[in-house]
Amino acid sequence: MKAITKRSWAEPYKMKMVELLKMTTRQQRLKAIKDAGFNTFLLNSEDVYIDLLTDSGTNSMSDRQWSAFMTGDEAYAGSKSYFILEETIQKYYGYKYVVPTHQGRAAENILSQILIKKGDIVPGNMYFTTTRLHQELAGGTFVDVIIDEAHDPLNEHPFKGNVDIVKLEKLVKKHGAKKIPYVCVATNVNMAGGQPVSMANLKELRAFTKKHGIRIIHDMTRVAENAYFIQQREKGYEKKSIQQIVKEICSYTDGATMSAKKDALVNIGGFMAINDWDVFEEARNLVVVYEGLHTYGGLAGRDMEAIAVGIVESLDDNHQRARVGQVLYLGQKMLEYNIPIVKPIGGHGIFVDAKAFLPQLSQDQFPAQTLAAELYIDSGVRTMERGIVSAGRKPNGENYYPKLELVRFTIPRRVYTQAHMDVIAESAAAVYDKRKSIKGLKMVYEPKYLRFFQARFERLK
Ligand code: F0G
Secondary structure, X not given: OOOOOOOOOOOOOOOOOOOOOOOOOHHHHHXXXXXXXXXXXXXXXHHOXXXXXOOXXXXXXXXXXXXXXXXXXXXXXXXXXXXHHXXXXXXXXXXXXXXXXXXXXXXXXXXXXXXXXXXOEEEEOOOOHHHXXXXXXXXXXXXXXXXXXXXXXXXXXXXXXXXXXXXXXXXXXXXXXXXXXXEEEEOOEOOOOOEOOOHHHHHHHHHHHHHHOOEEEEEOOOHHHHHHHHHHXXXXXXXXXXXXXXXXXXXXXXXXXXXXXXXXXXXXXXXXXXXXXXXXXXXXXXXXXXXOOOOOOOOOHHHHHHHHHHHHHHOOHHHHHHHHHHHHHHHHHHHHOOOOEOOOOOOOEEEEEHHHHOOOOOHHHOHHHHHHHHHHHHHOEEOEEEOHHHHOEOXXXXXXXXXXXXXXXXXXXXXXXXXXXXXXXXXXXXHHXXXXXXXXXXXXXXXXXXXXXXXXEEEOO
């Protein structure tokens, strides 16, 4: 008899309803990806078997969230659902004032317009596509101040999301604190591979910014996943709950933008939160222009109810253990097949190193874009490019050449099973087996903004 060496996690929920998936043939998938210009964003989701494009808005809501939906107050002004959301954010995150928005980038737009002046410098722990664009549209220049380890897919630093305080200090010396409206700190850094920031780093950053009178704005889109890693890896936090850790993280920052479509387990929604009354006042003015009245900000009352319940569910220790546990399970399977992935395994997905997977391709031949297309053709698994296409162009028109050229296998929350994870890993392994025969792509259509969403490609001969 086999001895017990470990006790497994399992999902702290069961299924009450399922969504049937369409199975396709290789021939059908080949046609679909050609029609989509070899861009997985342009596939029809009906042609996708397992959809790992994003963990954004793709969550399964719980029975409690669906019940809360029915209690939404759809009043144009002063909706009770707004007050429930506000109270939940105040209680669990600790921010004082809340402006709901239809999703994260709307909060980024409003915040950037208020805080950034032309010529300002906005340091951040790696860029995110929409966040940086809103900073640039407001007249700012983004500067990456993440630690160097984050740009190395093989470096096993436990907190690759950390801010490099020395880099930040140099920026302050060069430009002066007045030119830096805030430091943007993302928890569980998406583009680095879902990598966490440590509490020690946040404390150090708080002390440094306080000294210079610079705000910290928190991109808290995946804060609970970050808290899980702190609980698992940082000394002194082993016995703290995710709920306690999240509140402490937020306490070192002055405000936040949130895409509730991730951590908060809903399909749409976001908010801006801030401790400063004057900024809040201005945000309440602006939200009316872009989103809707300040007590709904582009959301239905029912959406705000579902977010409030989702926030509480996201802070449950068992939920995060299963959530991140599923991602780890997939990553470990892929490592068994020797597939080059970003390490340590992150919180919301597996990031495959496309440069290492397809070393025969130059970055101008779009290795990550190519790999995402090949995976889809192999099995109908849809992933996303996070490399040179996503990085886009600088304001002067030159391409950014990011060090990381990745394919993201993003896992929606509470949606797929362990058996799906097996199928995904096996498909990645099948493509890896034939990697030497894979040729790259050329871009034949390039949109002006956020080109990765709509760019089209053709196969190189
Ligand atoms: N910040 C981070 C770290 C994000 O990952 C996202 C969205 C946003 C802000 C913007 O939020 O989509 O609600 O407007 N990330 C999605 C993704 C799109 O697939 O990674 P949004």
